[in-house]
Amino acid sequence: MNFEIVTDSSANLPDELIEKYDLHILSLLYRIGDTEYESYISGKKTDLTEFYTKMRNKEVITTSCMSSGSCRTVFEAILKKGQDLLYIGFSSALSATYQTGCQALEELKLEYPDRKILSVDTLGASLGQGLLVTHAARLREQGNSIEFVYDWLMENRLHLCHWFTVDDLFFLMRGGRVSASSALVGTVLSIKPVMHMDNGGYLIPVSKVRGRKNSLRALLEQMEKTAIHPENQTVYISHGDCLDDANYLADKIREKFGTQDILIHLIEPVIGAHCGPGTVALFFLGTER
Numbered sequence: 001m002n003f004e005i006v007t008d009s010s011a012n013l014p015d016e017l018i019e020k021y022d023l024h025i026l027s028l029l030y031r032i033g034d035t036e037y038e039s040y041i042s043g044k045k046t047d048l049t050e051f052y053t054k055m056r057n058k059e060v061i062t063t064s065c066m067s068s069g070s071c072r073t074v075f076e077a078i079l080k081k082g083q084d085l086l087y088i089g090f091s092s093a094l095s096a097t098y099q100t101g102c103q104a105l106e107e108l109k110l111e112y113p114d115r116k117i118l119s120v121d122t123l124g125a126s127l128g129q130g131l132l133v134t135h136a137a138r139l140r141e142q143g144n145s146i147e148f149v150y151d152w153l154m155e156n157r158l159h160l161c162h163w164f165t166v167d168d169l170f171f172l173m174r175g176g177r178v179s180a181s182s183a184l185v186g187t188v189l190s191i192k193p194v195m196h197m198d199n200g201g202y203l204i205p206v207s208k209v210r211g212r213k214n215s216l217r218a219l220l221e222q223m224e225k226t227a228i229h230p231e232n233q234t235v236y237i238s239h240g241d242c243l244d245d246a247n248y249l250a251d252k253i254r255e256k257f258g259t260q261d262i263l264i265h266l267i268e269p270v271i272g273a274h275c276g277p278g279t280v281a282l283f284f285l286g287t288e289r
Contacts, residue, residue, distance in 0.1 A: 002083065003149075005023050007023060007025060007130075008066070008090050011126075012127050012129070013133065017130075029066065029270070030061055030270050031063075032051075032060075055272070056277055071103075072108065082115075086119070089122060090125055091124055091197070093200055116146050118150045120157065125162070125197065131284075132156070136153055162196055163195070163196045164194075166195075167245075192209055192211065194209060196222070219249060219280070219282045220253065223286075234262075235253060235262045235282070236263045237262065237281065240272055240278050242277065246280055
């Protein structure tokens, strides 16, 4: 392995995959009251039951990206070992995380001119970003060069489809994604938005359906429209403390396409703070986003 892969905690990968592929994780931050927490701490499994309980109680949770200094610490430890570095980051359209990482990398390029240092803005988030990182790690495992993996990511990042729905519009309203009046009407009428990540890395509402099960089936329909050989794909599903709904969607995907490689994982706190409990998100490779 002649290069190492760094991503951030927005990628939402489970510990098993982080350890399997020897990934380095930059931790984003969140704050509840006067206490600040790291979204990811190596070797520590976080029980998110209390976090989602606080969200359901409508406690205010704020988030921020890591500092340039903390990025530099992680990056430089890799470069000092004589390794090249590939940084795969959270969508620059949604956070300053990627720019912060790149700022540190630009400084280090001057100090380590003999090292290959490449970065990719995934224009994605959560397990969509995580799925790209997984593909990159598998390509590296197969012996491909850092340049080959970088090129693959740039060619395929806009084929990584992000589709999601939420159960409670309050959290999208608080984040400015929907108006207060739309949230009120939607709640009364049980309207559920279906959203996706566009080519610019922004979250875009696409449609509205009535009822939870219909919103989950809408994600399946979007996969049917664009997925490339879904029976052979690795598919990721993330959820905001609603495992039954995530399992329901996974079962429908297995029935519809015969897909076997499906990862289901709880949404980490920074992304969860913005989309809220009850979120279900689906990620796969498609002909277009």
